Amino acid sequence: MLKKTIKMTLLFDFYGSLLTEKQQQINKSYFYNDLSLAEIADNIGISRQGVYDHLKRSEKSLKEYEAKLGLVKKYRELRKNIKELESLLLKRDLLASDGNDEVSKKLESIKSIL
Amino acid sequence: MLKKTIKMTLLFDFYGSLLTEKQQQINKSYFYNDLSLAEIADNIGISRQGVYDHLKRSEKSLKEYEAKLGLVKKYRELRKNIKELESLLLKRDLLASDGNDEVSKKLESIKSIL
Structure with missing residues (x-):
């Protein structure tokens, strides 16, 4: 899990600015501020599943950017x-x-x- | 013009893979193979104006990527x-x-x- 977090943080450092505002906000809360899905859901007023979906979609986008650009x-x-x-x-x-x-x-x- | 070409080539080197297939093809023909708008139009069977529009849109996208990522x-x-x-x-x-x-x-x- 830690390894995955480091990997995602690095990907987010590089390509985060290409995500939507909301995706950026959720990723920061999750990876930098270490909030739980439930806490983030509560903060921004969407469901826990909604937060999870945003994170999954972000992960997919970040990985696609890395596959294309290979900057990390x-x-x-x-x-x-x-x-x-x-x-x-x-x-x-x-x-x-x-x-x-x-x-x-x-x-x-x-x-x-x- | 040369300065602009160098700048666009550098932007394309970094972010070109994020453009659409057609945009990539047109940019390569224009910046690397030094074809004219008319020649490219002829090769891929669209109008000269169409080629120009693709180039302009690509330029805008490449500049936006650089504004967000600043990798160049x-x-x-x-x-x-x-x-x-x-x-x-x-x-x-x-x-x-x-x-x-x-x-x-x-x-x-x-x-x-x-």
């Missing part, structure tokens, strides 16, 4: 490679231990974009 | 920062001149993902 996969590959680059530079003592050199700073700004 | 902007920032990192490493003689060291190879694989 690309992003994870990039993160992995940037980390490996950082390890290589560290191993060769090419980064200042306080992270206060130009190369470390550049690496940080790259990571902050990702 | 992110991608360009990343490319810029990776290049700057490479320059920093080169300036300090941290990359082998033949590119045949671990750090250079890692940088290459990062660039190939982007």
Whole structure:
């Protein structure tokens, strides 16, 4: 379940803005604010089944976007490679231990974009 | 015009798979194969105005995707920062001149993902 939540959160981070307003609201409540289906249903005044259907439809859309665009996969590959680059530079003592050199700073700004 | 073509090609590279089949086909013919509106119209058997309308609608969709997801902007920032990192490493003689060291190879694989 945790693994699925992480996966859905990542998909939502990337493609959430393509969902409808209501879908976005429900996904945020469920995945970020950890509300239950019943709580969300209560908050927005629809049935528990309605909330569930919105989540299922969102999941389907998010997965379709990833199948077409593959950005989450690309992003994870990039993160992995940037980390490996950082390890290589560290191993060769090419980064200042306080992270206060130009190369470390550049690496940080790259990571902050990702 | 060239600037616009580059911009549209980049948008199409990112979000093209979200367009309809026909829109994709017309965009490819126009931006990649450099066909004229009349040639495309002739090839797929619709009017020149029809081709123009498809292109305009595609452009609108692609721009909306970018407004929501901002991936082209992110991608360009990343490319810029990776290049700057490479320059920093080169300036300090941290990359082998033949590119045949671990750090250079890692940088290459990062660039190939982007």
